[in-house]
Amino acid sequence: MAEAAPRLPDCPRTRLLVALILAFAFASVRQITSLPLLAAFALAALVASGQPLAVLARLRAPAMLALAIALALALFSGSDTLWQAGPLHLRSDGVAAGALVALRLLAIVTLTLVLLGSLPPHKLAEALRSLGLPAILFDLVMLTLRYIDEMRARLARAEAARRLRGGGAGWRALPERAAVFATALIHGQHRADRVWAAMRLRHYGAARPATPPFGLHDLFWIGAALALAAALVWLDRAT
Amino acid sequence: MSAALDTSGLSVGWPGHAPVLTGLDLRLAPGERIGLVGPNGAGKSTLFATLAGLIPPLAGQISVMGDPLPPATISARIGVLLQHSEDQLFCPTLAEDVRFGPQNQGLRGGALEARVTCALAQCDLSHLADRPVHHLSGGEKRRAAIAGLLAMQPEILLLDEPSAALDLRSRRALMGLLARMPQAMVIASHDLDMLLDLCPRILLVDAGRVQADGPAQDVLSDAALMQRHGQEVPASLRATGPVSPVAIGQRG
Numbered sequence: 001m002a003e004a005a006p007r008l009p010d011c012p013r014t015r016l017l018v019a020l021i022l023a024f025a026f027a028s029v030r031q032i033t034s035l036p037l038l039a040a041f042a043l044a045a046l047v048a049s050g051q052p053l054a055v056l057a058r059l060r061a062p063a064m065l066a067l068a069i070a071l072a073l074a075l076f077s078g079s080d081t082l083w084q085a086g087p088l089h090l091r092s093d094g095v096a097a098g099a100l101v102a103l104r105l106l107a108i109v110t111l112t113l114v115l116l117g118s119l120p121p122h123k124l125a126e127a128l129r130s131l132g133l134p135a136i137l138f139d140l141v142m143l144t145l146r147y148i149d150e151m152r153a154r155l156a157r158a159e160a161a162r163r164l165r166g167g168g169a170g171w172r173a174l175p176e177r178a179a180v181f182a183t184a185l186i187h188g189q190h191r192a193d194r195v196w197a198a199m200r201l202r203h204y205g206a207a208r209p210a211t212p213p214f215g216l217h218d219l220f221w222i223g224a225a226l227a228l229a230a231a232l233v234w235l236d237r238a239t
Numbered sequence: 240m241s242a243a244l245d246t247s248g249l250s251v252g253w254p255g256h257a258p259v260l261t262g263l264d265l266r267l268a269p270g271e272r273i274g275l276v277g278p279n280g281a282g283k284s285t286l287f288a289t290l291a292g293l294i295p296p297l298a299g300q301i302s303v304m305g306d307p308l309p310p311a312t313i314s315a316r317i318g319v320l321l322q323h324s325e326d327q328l329f330c331p332t333l334a335e336d337v338r339f340g341p342q343n344q345g346l347r348g349g350a351l352e353a354r355v356t357c358a359l360a361q362c363d364l365s366h367l368a369d370r371p372v373h374h375l376s377g378g379e380k381r382r383a384a385i386a387g388l389l390a391m392q393p394e395i396l397l398l399d400e401p402s403a404a405l406d407l408r409s410r411r412a413l414m415g416l417l418a419r420m421p422q423a424m425v426i427a428s429h430d431l432d433m434l435l436d437l438c439p440r441i442l443l444v445d446a447g448r449v450q451a452d453g454p455a456q457d458v459l460s461d462a463a464l465m466q467r468h469g470q471e472v473p474a475s476l477r478a479t480g481p482v483s484p485v486a487i488g489q490r491g
Contacts, residue, residue, distance in 0.1 A: 122331040146329055150373060194326040197293050201319050202327075202340035202391065209342055 007048040012119050012127035013211075014218040018225040019115040023108045025229030032096050034236040035103050041228070042107040049114040058117065062109040069105070070098035121145045130211040143195070147188075155184045241305030243269045243395050243423035244290065244317075249299035251282060251289040258297050259285050261447055267395065267423050274434030274455060275427040277444040278469040283427040284322050286444075287397045290425075291319040304394060315344065318393030318422075322400050324384040328372040333364060333383050336372055340391040358390035362416060378409025382416060389420075396422045402430045431459055431473035443468060 009015050026038055046052040078093030116124060122145055129138035158180045163169075167176050214222065244267040252258035259282035267273055275283050288294050290301060295310035302308060303316050321327055330336035334355055341354045359365045362382040367375065375383055381401060388396065401417070402410045410433070417424070417437055425442075428434055434441060434455060441458040443451040445468040451458045459465065460476045 120331070142331070143329060146331060146373075191323075191326055194321060194323050195329050197288075198321060198327040199329065199339075200293065200313055201291055201321075202387065203313065203315065203343035204339075206343045207345040209347065 007050065008115065009218060009221040011215070011218050012123040013130045014214065014221050015115045015119065016124070016127040016131060018221055019112055021222070021225040021229050022111055025232045026104055026107045026111070028233055029100070029104060029236050031236050031239050032100055033239045034232065035099060037232060037235065038103055038107040041232075042110040045111050045114040049118075055110065055113050055117070058113055059106070059110060062106060066102035066105045070095075070102035073098035073101060135205075135208060147191075151184065151188055154187065155181070158184055240269065242266045242302070243271070243304060244425075245302040245305075246290075247300050249286075249289070249301065250297040251285045251294075252297050253285065254294060259447060260444060261298075263299070263449060265442070267425060269394070269423050270421055271440065272424045272426065272438040274431075274438035274441045275425055275444065276429075276431065276434065276441055276458075276470060277427075281444045282447070283444065284399055287319060287321075287399050287425075287427065290397055291317055315391060316394045318388035318391060318396045320381075320384055320388060320396070320398040320401055322403075324399075324401075325380050327384040327387060328375075328380060331371060332369050333372055333375065333386075334359070334368040336383065337386050337390045340387055344391060354390050354392075358386040361389055361419075362386040363412070376409070378405050378412060381405060381409070381413060385413075385416065394422060396420070396424045398424060398426045398428075400428055400430075401426060402428060402433050431470070432475050435459055435473055435475060443470070445469070 009018060022041070026041070029035070029038060046055055049055050074090055074094040075088060076094065077097055078091035078095075080092045081089045082092045082095065083090040119127075122142060125133075125138055125141045125145065128141075129135070133141075159177070162173075162176055162180055167173055244265065246263050246265045249263040249265070250258040250261040251263070252260070259280070263286070265273075275286070277283055285294070289296050292308070292311050292313040300307060303314050308314055328336050330339055337355045337358050338351060341351055346354060355368075356365070359368055362385055364379065364382055364386055367379060367383075372380070372383060385398075385401075398417070402413055405413060410430075414433055414436060417426070424438075426434060426438060438455055441451070441453065441455045442449060443458055443464070450468055451461075451464055456476075459473055462472050465472050
């Protein structure tokens with residue numbers, strides 16, 4: 001069976017690189033006339049994701065933030081009043097600035113969600129490592145991702161045990177909760193010691209895997225992203 | 240032939256603390272399996288930490304395959320299953336975790352993948368290769384930790400409580416796995432029936448010293464010796480037949 005042509009890069013490293021290139025290009029847009037282009041890019045990314053509704057649902061919070069920024073700029077920035085109602089002044093240059101900031105933000109978040117939102121966190125960390133994130137930071141990220149859920153579960157179990165033994169609720173239970181948290185931290189410290197011992201026993205740090213070179217498919221995506229970014233910046237500066 | 244592991248006059252303990260085990264002269268032949276028995280706090284895990292190179296010995300020498308091991312040196316020839324073996328699984332997926340050790344040994348590409356595939360198959364875990372390690376069951380986690388060791392191809396295995404908290408089926412699977420492995424092993428455990436099945440030789444440690452070293456059948460069936468050191472004769476060596484509630488009451 002023939003495979004459908006992939007609409008997004010497969011390799012997490014390529015996705016991250018494409019997202020960074022396009023995000024910087026989007027962030028450099030200065031002209032309001034370039035905004036339709038940004039909107040078109042974001043729309044294309046939404047379609048390419050194959051799950052536009054799911055991405056849109058995750059855009060709710062960033063959209064609220066973008067709206068708040070746009071409103072604040074429209075009402076409190078600039079001098080050329082378009083419309084006035086009592087103390088409220090809607091300013092034309094504020095509207096333009098607000099639209100620019102809000103649309104750039106939404107386009108960047110949409111692109112990031114489409115390209116990186118579907119990646120498991122550890123794949124994203126590996127992509128960051130392959131792009132030069134220091135090994136120690138990468139390992140810290142990986143271990144944090146690995147253990148954060150377990151720490152949360154341990155804390156929840158300890159909290160349940162506290163309640164089952166008659167522990168109080170509300171602010172009066174604060175010292176008890178602090179004790180539970182401190183105990184969880186100490187357990188975490190002990191566990192970290194054991195994990196560190198296990199890592200040393202398996203020769204941690206003796207040899208680091210080399211990053212494989214980009215394949216043709218990845219180079220195509222990176223080239224396309226660079227071309228799009230260059231075209232966007234050129235069009236923006238030309239208008 | 241050189242011993243797989245040889246210690247002379249070994250004293251172990253955590254740095255800055257009194258020794259927990261002294262004067263240990265242990266010779267482990269290649270392929271030999273020794274069961275290490277003793278009450279909690281007898282120094283079994285500390286001994287393993289010392290042999291593994293996690294802490295330096297307080298006195299004495301350690302040799303591996305005839306080569307002296309400098310103090311606190313982690314040797315690729317020794318694989319250790321820690322008491323809290325769950326903590327040995329720290330990578331996102333099982334395959335990545337098994338890959339961790341050989342990758343650090345410098346293996347790459349096909350050789351690395353072959354090592355991982357082989358270790359997973361040996362531990363009957365191939366079908367779980369892409370599963371997040373925290374989604375494995377207790378028995379699978381124990382075997383996964385062993386797969387991580389096997390992928391590094393050690394010649395000696397030190398296993399600290401390998402069967403602790405396993406259900407009967409997982410314990411049986413683990414015992415089958417250990418019985419098939421050709422490496423020399425020291426197995427520290429309170430699961431005396433398992434040791435009786437797996438280890439022809441038993442070392443009993445207590446009160447800072449080796450109290451007995453001999454054939455498993457002899458050491459483990461010596462009721463007076465076992466009782467003196469806080470142990471019990473394993474069920475399979477006791478008189479057969481149902482034990483009455485009265486007899487249980489009289490034991491206490």
